Amino acid sequence: MALVLNEEQTMLRDSARGLISDKAPVAHLRKLRDTKDADGFSRDLWKTFAEMGFAGLLVPEEFGGSGLGAVEAGVVMEEIGRTLMPSPFLSTGVVAATALSRGGSAAQKSEYLTRLAKGDLIASLAVDEGAKHRPNKTAMQAVRSGNGFRLNGAKALVVDGHVSDLLIVAARSAGKPGERDGLTLFLVNPGSKGIAIERTAMVDAHNAARIVFNDVEVTADSVLGEVDQGGALLDGVLNVGRAAVAAEMVGLSDEAFTRTVTYLKERKQFGKLIGEFQGLQHRAAHLYTEIEIAKAATLKALQVLDTDFDNAGAAVAVAKAKAGSVATLAVQEAVQMHGGVGMTDAFDIGFFMKRARVCQELFGDSAFHAEQLAELKGY
């Protein structure tokens, strides 16, 4: 498969870009932040998103979706990255849609996927517990009780957790924290007794929550996939999420970079455009190269997810690690090359720096993924 977008994907990108840049420029995020919006995203916009087929992009056609793949999800994520639009696309349209279509029973699929595709259901994955993303270290307990389970534990960085209609929770039904086996995924109603959800206002003004589960009863029907065998399903779901976040980081890097280059061509100091200084030219050229390389690695990972899902681990690790370190560089250089104005809240560039930091942590930072690759390569 060629490492470029085909015609349909290019059309998808153009329509996503049109909508997002029109309806949700950075000012949209700024307004949600400044007004401390209760939802943290625009429900109207999400409806429009759903009507254009984006919410159900990864939902199979029989459940009302468009049945497209990771590449298409990445295309939309990249556009989201360009304006930092907050939306449940990642949590719901990408991660939950993948979890439900890959792990769901017939009943679970028809119950949830149809609503999801319509934009009527927001769903979140609750996996992380400690400060860093370490799925194998999941400690949250799922103890058998009657013909169901009782959940105890706490989750952090649950994207869109406070606006969710459905939680997909990773818990340990067997084994010890640190072991890969023994995980089970559960579909949990956030309104269940014993659940406490705290919306965490984060540095990037996007949605996330901490959730505490205290003796939460769930039935056997709520198991997504197989009991004790959730590790593989979770891995696959996370990989799609990781590649999607890599795509978001490529978008935000590219946008921060474009703004920076524009500034280099406008700002004068010492009677010259600052873009004439070789010190800045070379840094800009280096950054350009890094971004191109992150783009290629990300598209590759998305393609491998579509063609060889079960063996996409290495390509995804490369993409998430590379996009993460490149995004970090891109936003740091952006602020630095904008000088003092880059440090002001009134100027948009800082939003990119904040979002990049969150995306770097989300589903594993660059070091985590370098470690994954070393594991896979056996050294």
Added chain:
Amino acid sequence: MADPEKFRAETRAWLEANCPPEMRKPVVSDADVFWGGRNTTFSSEAQRVWFERMRDKGWTVPDWPKEYGGGGLDLEETKILRQEMSAISARLPLSSFGIWMLGPALLKYGTDAQKREHLPKIAAGLIRWCQGYSEPNAGSDLASLQTRADIDGDDYIINGQKIWTSMANFADWIFCLVRTDFSAKKHDGISFILFDMASKGVSTKPILLISGKSPFCETFFDNVRVPRSHVVGTVNRGWDVAKYLLQHERSMISEVGERRGARPLGQVAANSVGTDEQGRLDDPMLRGQIAAFDIDEAAMACAAERAVDLAKAGQGHPAYSSALKYYGTELNKRRHEILMSSGGIDALEWESPRSREGLAARTWLRTKANSIEGGTSEVMLGIVAKRILDLPGA
């Protein structure tokens, strides 16, 4: 192309049947590379057999037209052939500046006669070429070159000196930049000309490198007589040809880090420093460095693949090769720094059979030139800044 999967299957079967096992091992020393030329010899029977079979298929230059000794493959087929060769770690049958640099320039700018004369000989490894670009006072600032070509009847008379001419002492012919108009602006008075290194008045003097090898020369021209018909492209417009050729040179150099079949860095390091109880490299900092390197290397491989696909889709940029040249060469230097620290004391040996005559150290030193040859990293960044990013002050 009719059917890529059919082509892939056929190619795979052909390679399987025709590539000798000895030619499926990583290149380690100079003897493993076949450069062709008038005075060439094969270092093994397998090398000869492999070269001849590939030549007969036109696969020394798979994407060149058949009439010039190529394989007539389209870009997709060429990509498949490369992938299938990599998959079995097949060596290149023939390495040559003629293939990587001059050929593409001739295909674009050469006359019919020039193409018919030179391309088949390049494809068949009969003539070995060298590149006469740099001069003592024209390195990064290549267009300030001073070697002169003066008209004398149907000939030019060439005088001057080139430097850093890689392997000039082994080359049969040279593609050379000369000044044909001293009154024009510096880019406008240059011509691109071809001539035989055996011509009267050509002499070479090897220069020793820090790696202890001598791959390049000072090259002197003393009243060398060359027919005017040997100019490629328009007289005084040689800079266009030179730049086009440099794009190909840069793409080629950006691939220096591509290791066909070589053992992964992590395993090389594990062999030398050992592993802990969990089977991990017994040096966490080195392991981290290697993992970070592996990420960048894998990502770079994607970018190189994408460059081809972008070009094919008509979305390429002529200066893109500069970006990849910069990245690929800096990466390869990093690889060899890591290899040296993985090897530790053993990698320091310079003259011993155990170290294969200092292979690690010599290769490490040689890679330092990657970011100099074909245009320095600083020059590549300058090109990206001006041509792609359109920053001011060109």
